[in-house]
Amino acid sequence: MTLWLYLHFPAIQLDKLKMAAQAQTPDGVQSGDDLSALSRPCIIVGGHDNKVMQLDQAAAQLGIKVGMGLAGAAARSRELLVHPYDEADEKRTIREIAQWLYLITADIALFAPQGLLLKVSGMLAMYRDLSHYLSTLHAHLDTQSFSYRFACGYSPEAARLLAEHHGALVSQDPKVLESALLGLPLTALSLPAKALEQLRRVGFKTVADLFALPLVELGKRFDCELVQYVSRLRGKVPHPVTFYQSEPEFERHLPLLYEIENLDWLNKPLLKLLVQQEQFLRLRNRHATQLTLTLHQRDAEPLVLSIGRGEGTDRADLWLTLCDLKLSTVTLSGPVQAIGLKVAQMCQPDELMTDLFAERRGTMTPAGLVAVLQARLGEQAVQGVKACDDLRPERASAYCTPLSVSGTPLSGTPLSGTPLSGTPLSDDMMASSAMRYLRPAFLLPTIQPLQHKVTVHLGPERICTGWWDAHGIERDYFVAQDQQGRWLWVFRDRQQRWFCHGIFS
Amino acid sequence: MSNLIERLQRQDLVWQGTGLADRQQQGVLTATGFAELDKHLQGGFPAAGVVDLHTDLGIGELRLLLPSLMRQNGLTAVISPPARLNADALQRTGMDTSKLLEITPGCPQEALWAAEQCLKSGACNSVLLWHGELQVHQVKRLQLAAQTGEACLYLLRYAHQAQGTLPVSLSLGLSPHARGLNITIKKRKGGWAQAQFALDLSSRWPELTEHFHTQSKEMPEAARQYRTGR
Numbered sequence: 001m002t003l004w005l006y007l008h009f010p011a012i013q014l015d016k017l018k019m020a021a022q023a024q025t026p027d028g029v030q031s032g033d034d035l036s037a038l039s040r041p042c043i044i045v046g047g048h049d050n051k052v053m054q055l056d057q058a059a060a061q062l063g064i065k066v067g068m069g070l071a072g073a074a075a076r077s078r079e080l081l082v083h084p085y086d087e088a089d090e091k092r093t094i095r096e097i098a099q100w101l102y103l104i105t106a107d108i109a110l111f112a113p114q115g116l117l118l119k120v121s122g123m124l125a126m127y128r129d130l131s132h133y134l135s136t137l138h139a140h141l142d143t144q145s146f147s148y149r150f151a152c153g154y155s156p157e158a159a160r161l162l163a164e165h166h167g168a169l170v171s172q173d174p175k176v177l178e179s180a181l182l183g184l185p186l187t188a189l190s191l192p193a194k195a196l197e198q199l200r201r202v203g204f205k206t207v208a209d210l211f212a213l214p215l216v217e218l219g220k221r222f223d224c225e226l227v228q229y230v231s232r233l234r235g236k237v238p239h240p241v242t243f244y245q246s247e248p249e250f251e252r253h254l255p256l257l258y259e260i261e262n263l264d265w266l267n268k269p270l271l272k273l274l275v276q277q278e279q280f281l282r283l284r285n286r287h288a289t290q291l292t293l294t295l296h297q298r299d300a301e302p303l304v305l306s307i308g309r310g311e312g313t314d315r316a317d318l319w320l321t322l323c324d325l326k327l328s329t330v331t332l333s334g335p336v337q338a339i340g341l342k343v344a345q346m347c348q349p350d351e352l353m354t355d356l357f358a359e360r361r362g363t364m365t366p367a368g369l370v371a372v373l374q375a376r377l378g379e380q381a382v383q384g385v386k387a388c389d390d391l392r393p394e395r396a397s398a399y400c401t402p403l404s405v406s407g408t409p410l411s412g413t414p415l416s417g418t419p420l421s422g423t424p425l426s427d428d429m430m431a432s433s434a435m436r437y438l439r440p441a442f443l444l445p446t447i448q449p450l451q452h453k454v455t456v457h458l459g460p461e462r463i464c465t466g467w468w469d470a471h472g473i474e475r476d477y478f479v480a481q482d483q484q485g486r487w488l489w490v491f492r493d494r495q496q497r498w499f500c501h502g503i504f505s
Numbered sequence: 506m507s508n509l510i511e512r513l514q515r516q517d518l519v520w521q522g523t524g525l526a527d528r529q530q531q532g533v534l535t536a537t538g539f540a541e542l543d544k545h546l547q548g549g550f551p552a553a554g555v556v557d558l559h560t561d562l563g564i565g566e567l568r569l570l571l572p573s574l575m576r577q578n579g580l581t582a583v584i585s586p587p588a589r590l591n592a593d594a595l596q597r598t599g600m601d602t603s604k605l606l607e608i609t610p611g612c613p614q615e616a617l618w619a620a621e622q623c624l625k626s627g628a629c630n631s632v633l634l635w636h637g638e639l640q641v642h643q644v645k646r647l648q649l650a651a652q653t654g655e656a657c658l659y660l661l662r663y664a665h666q667a668q669g670t671l672p673v674s675l676s677l678g679l680s681p682h683a684r685g686l687n688i689t690i691k692k693r694k695g696g697w698a699q700a701q702f703a704l705d706l707s708s709r710w711p712e713l714t715e716h717f718h719t720q721s722k723e724m725p726e727a728a729r730q731y732r733t734g735r
Binding site for chain 2: 363364365366368369370372373376377380381382383384385386387388393396397398399402403404437438439440441442443444445457458479481484485486487488502503504505
């Protein structure tokens with residue numbers, strides 16, 4: 001027989017809110033306000049009639065109980081914090097917990113929104129015994145600070161019932177488990193109200209009464225559904241479960257207990273998500289190159305920020321600095337209620353081939369530097385330059401993504417055939433180089449009319465091209481010097497107008 | 506007596522030239538590519554530090570720096586340049602344009618921030634920054650960043666913006682000359698200021714010196730026409 005362990009998380013949403021609250025409180029600053037805010041009783045209400053579904057200890061002390069109406073609960077205390085139940089969020093969270101448990105146990109079935117079923121039998125080959133397995137599981141799960149109840153069982157349904165209604169029951173002995181199951185009241189069973197009513201009328205009170213009757217007899221008196229349920233509960237018929245498979249993508253959503261207006265306070269909740277992301281990436285031996293950070297604002301569209309880093313990394317601290325820089329440039333249109341984080345692009349980690357012994361004290365790589373600069377200044381403000389294959393001066397040079405490999409090599413050769421690289425020119429070369437390919441190091445962003453007197457030293461160089469597209473030019477270029485001794489690149493167009501186009505710096 | 510000197514040293518009030526001499530011998534200078542300038546600077550530009558250039562735009566200030574920039578392996582960041590960089594021209598000169606970063610920040614504060622990031626990253630070998638007035642504390646911060654990342658900051662400013670003294674490693678004044686540039690070494694860490702001397706740039710860029718044009722007699726017919734304006 002297969003042994004199952006069921007984990008029941010009764011208050012996922014509440015636990016998550018409390019966690020966020022702790023993360024929101026900055027360390028060291030434990031002012032009275034924060035403490036009192038943390039200790040305020042908190043409840044989650046849901047359903048069409050607004051019943052209390054989850055409550056914390058402070059709320060329980062006030063006498064609030066699960067199933068109480070909202071009005072009744074609110075009447076107990078003025079301080080009460082009320083949150084609506086969010087099933088979608090719980091479903092998301094239970095997947096996250098499953099993902100976390102997947103690191104130490106193999107077969108996990110999701111019982112959304114609040115339960116997880118683990119197949120223990122297979123794992124006992126890896127762990128010494130049941131207690132070793134459980135202690136590992138507890139230690140692993142306690143880091144997430146969710147409250148949970150658990151129980152073993154020889155059928156999934158039995159384990160679930162015991163976890164939800166008995167709790168903390170771990171044993172491999174079938175008799176112990178059986179006796180615990182027999183003690184449960186019939187109302188615990190997930191049967192339709194009609195079937196429960198029938199059983200009650202017959203005089204059955206506990207599971208023991210139900211099990212006392214042979215299945216054949218049950219089949220004669222009750223409908224087929226009940227018989228099937230009982231046989232599944234007793235482990236006579238296999239219970240179909242689909243096991244969880246790890247997700248290929250990282251996506252997290254963190255609701256905040258208190259709305260945040262100051263972006264500096266986002267750091268700690270964000271770091272929590274980034275640390276989870278780091279674990280996710282490290283286990284898959286991947287690096288992230290782009291993140292999508294979503295700030296859900298009150299009464300406004302969510303703000304979606306895309307944060308890129310040319311050279312991928314999995315380190316949470318590096319990503320946090322980039323996020324900080326990005327956040328310092330945005331303005332919120334409303335307080336932030338929740339944050340979402342998603343890895344938009346992943347890549348294989350590439351090992352850096354750097355010299356181990358070279359004494360360099362700066363620690364950043366070029367791509368890392370570009371990422372930092374772009375996060376703060378915007379992508380447009382940080383550009384690489386490349387030469388393009390075009391004779392028109394304004395098109396011969398273009399912006400490109402920083403650090404990209406050199407553009408297309410120029411097919412045109414310099415008119416004298418000698419590149420200017422380094423070596424001084426001989427005398428006859430100098431004589432023949434009057435018409436060398438000479439271009440200024442700076443081009444004015446827009447062509448300016450020439451407004452002061454200049455001395456023309458060299459020229460003309462006629463550039464007459466581009467008739468095939470809409471940007472044809474017909475210009476005579478000259479190298480000129482103005483009265484301050486500045487070297488300018490000027491041209492005259494067909495209408496004999498003079499313009500300045502560049503500066504020989 | 507020795508006690509007093511020690512105490513002053515601890516407070517950083519005494520500056521000893523001997524320590525600096527040691528550091529210079531370790532080769533923390535990069536050759537400028539111009540033998541004459543190297544001689545005047547006793548080796549070249551500092552490899553890590555701030556070089557203050559008081560210059561007009563377009564007289565050859567970039568040509569002065571290009572040979573040393575071309576020899577570097579790391580990145581060269583160009584922050585708030587007066588106009589767009591022309592990759593075509595730089596590539597013809599022999600510069601690897603993929604190592605260039607053109608950064609155009611929105612305000613002077615961001616320009617200083619970007620310069621500091623580039624300097625201390627260790628990824629840049631040199632940073633060119635066009636900037637106006639600077640405070641002493643800002644320069645000190647940039648110096649520290651330059652030491653951290655072992656990079657050199659070339660600060661290009663107009664002479665009229667360069668009032669007062671700043672704690673820079675080297676300060677040069679540039680002005681146009683018929684054969685190239687007039688250079689004044691206004692201040693040098695561990696050395697004396699020097700009077701103006703002329704640096705001949707005509708070996709590399711003959712067309713961009715007045716001297717070349719006054720010497721060359723043969724002028725294309727067409728050019729003469731344009732010059733006389735006919």
